[in-house]
Amino acid sequence: MVMGDLVTEVDVAVLGGGPGGYSAAFRCAELGLETVVVDAGKRLGGACLYEGCIPSKALLHVAAVLGEAERAREFGVDFGEPRISLDPLRKWKTDRVVGKLSRGLASVAKAKGVQIIGGRGAFEDSRTIRVGGDEPQVVRFKHAVIAVGSLPMVPPGLALESDRVMDSTAALEVPDIPERLLVIGGGYIGLELGQVYAALGSRVTLVEMTDGLLPGADRDLVQPLARRCEKLFPAIHLKTKVTALKEVGDTIEAAVEGQDVQAFDRVLVAVGRRAVSESLGLETTKVKLADRGFVLVDERCRTSDPHVYAVGDLTGEPMLAHRAMRQGKVAAECIAGRPSAFDNVAVPAVVFTDPEVAWCGLMESQAQQAGRSVKVAKFSWAASGRAATIGRSDGLTKLIVDAATGRVLGVGITGPGAGELIAEAALAIETAVTAEDLAVTIHAHPTLSEGLMEAAESLLHGGEK
Amino acid sequence: MPRTFVLPDLGEGLVEAEIRNVLVKEGDVVREDSPLLEVETDKAQVEIPSPFAGRVEKIHVQPGQTVKVGQPLVSFGDETGTSAPTRSAPAVAARAPAPASAERKAPAAPPVDGSPVPATPSTRRLARELGVDLRAVRSSGPGGRITDDDVRGAAGKPAGAAQPAAKAAAPAGPAKPLAAVGLEPPPLPKFEQWGPVERQPLSHLRRTIAERMALSAALIPHVTHFDKADITDLNTIVTRSFEAAKQRGIMLTLTSFLLKAAALALQEYPQFNASLDAGAGELILKRYCHLGIAVATDRGLIVPVIRDVDKKPVMELARELATLAARVREGKATLDDLRGGTFTVTNIGALGGTGAIPIINYPEVAILGVARGREEPVVRGGQIVPRTMLPITLTFDHRVADGADGARFAQAIIRRLEAPETLFVEW
Numbered sequence: 001m002v003m004g005d006l007v008t009e010v011d012v013a014v015l016g017g018g019p020g021g022y023s024a025a026f027r028c029a030e031l032g033l034e035t036v037v038v039d040a041g042k043r044l045g046g047a048c049l050y051e052g053c054i055p056s057k058a059l060l061h062v063a064a065v066l067g068e069a070e071r072a073r074e075f076g077v078d079f080g081e082p083r084i085s086l087d088p089l090r091k092w093k094t095d096r097v098v099g100k101l102s103r104g105l106a107s108v109a110k111a112k113g114v115q116i117i118g119g120r121g122a123f124e125d126s127r128t129i130r131v132g133g134d135e136p137q138v139v140r141f142k143h144a145v146i147a148v149g150s151l152p153m154v155p156p157g158l159a160l161e162s163d164r165v166m167d168s169t170a171a172l173e174v175p176d177i178p179e180r181l182l183v184i185g186g187g188y189i190g191l192e193l194g195q196v197y198a199a200l201g202s203r204v205t206l207v208e209m210t211d212g213l214l215p216g217a218d219r220d221l222v223q224p225l226a227r228r229c230e231k232l233f234p235a236i237h238l239k240t241k242v243t244a245l246k247e248v249g250d251t252i253e254a255a256v257e258g259q260d261v262q263a264f265d266r267v268l269v270a271v272g273r274r275a276v277s278e279s280l281g282l283e284t285t286k287v288k289l290a291d292r293g294f295v296l297v298d299e300r301c302r303t304s305d306p307h308v309y310a311v312g313d314l315t316g317e318p319m320l321a322h323r324a325m326r327q328g329k330v331a332a333e334c335i336a337g338r339p340s341a342f343d344n345v346a347v348p349a350v351v352f353t354d355p356e357v358a359w360c361g362l363m364e365s366q367a368q369q370a371g372r373s374v375k376v377a378k379f380s381w382a383a384s385g386r387a388a389t390i391g392r393s394d395g396l397t398k399l400i401v402d403a404a405t406g407r408v409l410g411v412g413i414t415g416p417g418a419g420e421l422i423a424e425a426a427l428a429i430e431t432a433v434t435a436e437d438l439a440v441t442i443h444a445h446p447t448l449s450e451g452l453m454e455a456a457e458s459l460l461h462g463g464e465k
Numbered sequence: 466m467p468r469t470f471v472l473p474d475l476g477e478g479l480v481e482a483e484i485r486n487v488l489v490k491e492g493d494v495v496r497e498d499s500p501l502l503e504v505e506t507d508k509a510q511v512e513i514p515s516p517f518a519g520r521v522e523k524i525h526v527q528p529g530q531t532v533k534v535g536q537p538l539v540s541f542g543d544e545t546g547t548s549a550p551t552r553s554a555p556a557v558a559a560r561a562p563a564p565a566s567a568e569r570k571a572p573a574a575p576p577v578d579g580s581p582v583p584a585t586p587s588t589r590r591l592a593r594e595l596g597v598d599l600r601a602v603r604s605s606g607p608g609g610r611i612t613d614d615d616v617r618g619a620a621g622k623p624a625g626a627a628q629p630a631a632k633a634a635a636p637a638g639p640a641k642p643l644a645a646v647g648l649e650p651p652p653l654p655k656f657e658q659w660g661p662v663e664r665q666p667l668s669h670l671r672r673t674i675a676e677r678m679a680l681s682a683a684l685i686p687h688v689t690h691f692d693k694a695d696i697t698d699l700n701t702i703v704t705r706s707f708e709a710a711k712q713r714g715i716m717l718t719l720t721s722f723l724l725k726a727a728a729l730a731l732q733e734y735p736q737f738n739a740s741l742d743a744g745a746g747e748l749i750l751k752r753y754c755h756l757g758i759a760v761a762t763d764r765g766l767i768v769p770v771i772r773d774v775d776k777k778p779v780m781e782l783a784r785e786l787a788t789l790a791a792r793v794r795e796g797k798a799t800l801d802d803l804r805g806g807t808f809t810v811t812n813i814g815a816l817g818g819t820g821a822i823p824i825i826n827y828p829e830v831a832i833l834g835v836a837r838g839r840e841e842p843v844v845r846g847g848q849i850v851p852r853t854m855l856p857i858t859l860t861f862d863h864r865v866a867d868g869a870d871g872a873r874f875a876q877a878i879i880r881r882l883e884a885p886e887t888l889f890v891e892w
Binding site for chain 1: 581
């Protein structure tokens with residue numbers, strides 16, 4: 001430590017102001033621990049609020065409204081062709097949505113007495129973080145929580161010094177509506193943003209390396225989404241790689257396997273995210289890393305260094321804000337000496353496309369791989385009254401239960417509102433309810449939530465046939 | 466793959482047991498359900514059957530040792546090729562012949578296939594708090610779900626419902642488990658300075674009695690009402706019927722009449738067939754009448770319970786009493802034999818005495834003590850006549866009833882003992 005350093009002494013220093021970081025900080029403060037957050041942007045919200053979940057959902061809402069207006073023609077309502085003004089759209093997204101939430105988080109921090117220090121922080125040892133930038137200082141802590149998250153990954157072959165090649169962060173800014181958009185990656189980010197741009201009017205070509213969209217999700221859940229994407233996107237290439245990108249004038253020429261070189265106005269690279277564990281000074285601590293730069297943590301979110309905890313994307317898959325938030329609270333409670341643990345059984349995953357796809361717990365494909373004895377029930381929304389009234393009978397609710405006990409192990413839902421519907425499934429799995437519990441619980445009629453009840457009921461009565 | 470059998474949860478509140486006997490040797494091949502161990506708990510000596518068929522590889526305990534629920538007892542080796550890797554307690558409850566035990570049969574142990582333990586997040590937090598490994602907890606919920614009570618049971622903390630002492634704690638004062646009553650005994654002097662001493666560890670049963678009695682004495686303001694019953698007529702009936710009963714295999718004693726008289730009087734004064742829920746500020750009146758009867762054994766005092774005394778004829782009570790007392794003395798009583806009492810009768814008459822003040826069997830409200838009935842000179846109509854007088858004491862919880870109530874209740878018992886026909890022709 002250099003003489004003259006500004007030194008802040010706290011109980012807990014949280015590195016990173018995203019969902020994991022602010023959840024940890026807020027909970028620490030609630031438990032009476034003096035807490036600071038060190039955040040490069042001197043703000044709370046992280047990638048989730050500024051470059052991820054929230055702005056993408058705002059744009060997807062716009063896409064959904066456009067889609068609904070289009071569908072309205074089916075029942076005799078014609079709004080005419082939509083006229084899209086990007087400036088008001090961006091302003092709405094940035095001020096009314098992101099800005100409002102950002103101000104909300106700042107006021108919560110203030111109310112809870114959590115100080116936010118602007119600047120990049122790096123460990124100097126297991127008790128010290130040095131913060132650079134405009135507010136250089138040294139933070140001495142009893143415990144630290146690392147929550148610096150992840151960044152979009154760009155494969156070396158696709159790295160191009162051109163703002164026409166965008167990562168998800170850039171794409172969410174909606175610099176313009178490109179006439180021809182190449183989306184590389186058929187995971188949730190590529191699909192969500194691909195649908196946004198398609199709804200705004202871009203002609204989207206999607207390239208996915210594996211043999212299907214949303215790798216990892218059960219195929220039957222993906223199918224309705226795949227069908228919708230086939231309508232929205234002029235071209236989808238599966239089992240295909242983009243081997244090279246080249247800027248030519250105002251366009252990007254893409255070498256797509258098995259295709260002629262094609263020109264696009266913009267390219268979105270959405271092949272995944274990577275943990276940001278470098279340049280944190282972790283080598284000055286006892287923190288140990290696993291593969292792909294992930295920080296090793298135990299059930300209590302403790303790293304190998306007794307003073308240092310880690311939460312969120314940095315600690316591995318699934319890289320989801322709500323997982324990070326739960327971890328942040330666990331870390332805070334463990335620091336405060338409480339018997340907390342991240343022992344959650346189900347982390348719901350939601351793809352906010354049209355239709356939405358959501359799942360949590362054990363998937364059918366995982367059960368098969370593990371050789372687990374399960375029963376699977378599917379309820380097609382073709383039989384749902386509510387789905388018919390909104391003209392969306394393409395949904396599916398799928399229930400996976402333990403064959404012996406009937407305990408709910410996994411649920412997958414595809415269809416409008418799946419992201420909301422999955423909450424009941426998460427509760428069911430987390431609290432170890434049985435199919436019978438779901439079947440006899442009254443679900444309001446007519447709603448899409450009846451799907452889970454119907455699926456459960458078919459399991460109960462399946463044995464009686 | 467070797468399988469280890471751990472001490473299963475033996476039922477409400479029982480956290481440990483003393484090994485009395487190991488009935489197998491290492492190397493023995495045992496059948497499922499064949500007797501493995503005899504253990505003595507707070508409440509009874511019970512036989513634990515083997516949950517597995519197989520060869521006994523290692524015995525982890527020896528007679529006299531006290532083991533906690535979840536502690537390994539016996540490891541089994543591979544035998545017939547069924548190598549299910551059951552690693553936690555298959556939860557074999559103490560076998561009780563009573564029909565009630567059927568529904569207490571242990572459900573399957575939680576899955577060991579790596580799937581999450583079926584318990585809600587709050588239950589899992591409780592388990593962490595109490596240091597309980599959920600995978601070793603016997604589940605009582607649907608689909609093998611582990612409840613808070615299961616976890617508390619495994620941790621040795623009685624569940625809410627089964628722990629009136631702890632529940633009473635909140636507003637009413639010192640109603641907590643004994644440890645918390647706050648009577649820290651002062652240090653003992655060095656007795657050796659006055660002569661040689663020998664230290665004997667208390668048996669499990671002795672310790673339990675000590676704790677229960679201290680709890681009751683510390684918690685309940687005891688009041689005792691003294692009286693005498695003229696049992697001359699009753700005695701005649703007992704004496705006259707004794708032989709006839711004996712021929713039918715029934716050992717007819719005064720005690721069965723006492724039980725009947727008490728049961729009928731309890732119908733009249735239900736506040737003595739009750740428990741005080743001090744935490745809730747409520748008196749719990751029991752709409753059943755199961756009477757405990759103190760039985761002296763060479764190991765110590767045990768109180769088995771006879772169910773539905775009010776509904777059974779005296780002869781039936783006599784029969785049950787004899788078999789139950791025999792089971793208790795042989796150490797073969799089951800837990801169900803010892804639970805659920807609503808009121809206790811203790812008869813020390815066989816050992817003499819002119820009266821005794823027993824301690825209430827917490828959480829009951831009252832206890833009837835009976836000393837030896839003797840012929841005494843009694844004044845009747847100006848004449849001194851010899852009558853057989855039975856000294857009785859009714860000890861009760863003054864929080865629940867007052868002296869006048871106690872006197873009336875005692876009278877209700879005496880009235881029946883003095884008019885024994887009322888014990889056969891009930892009203």
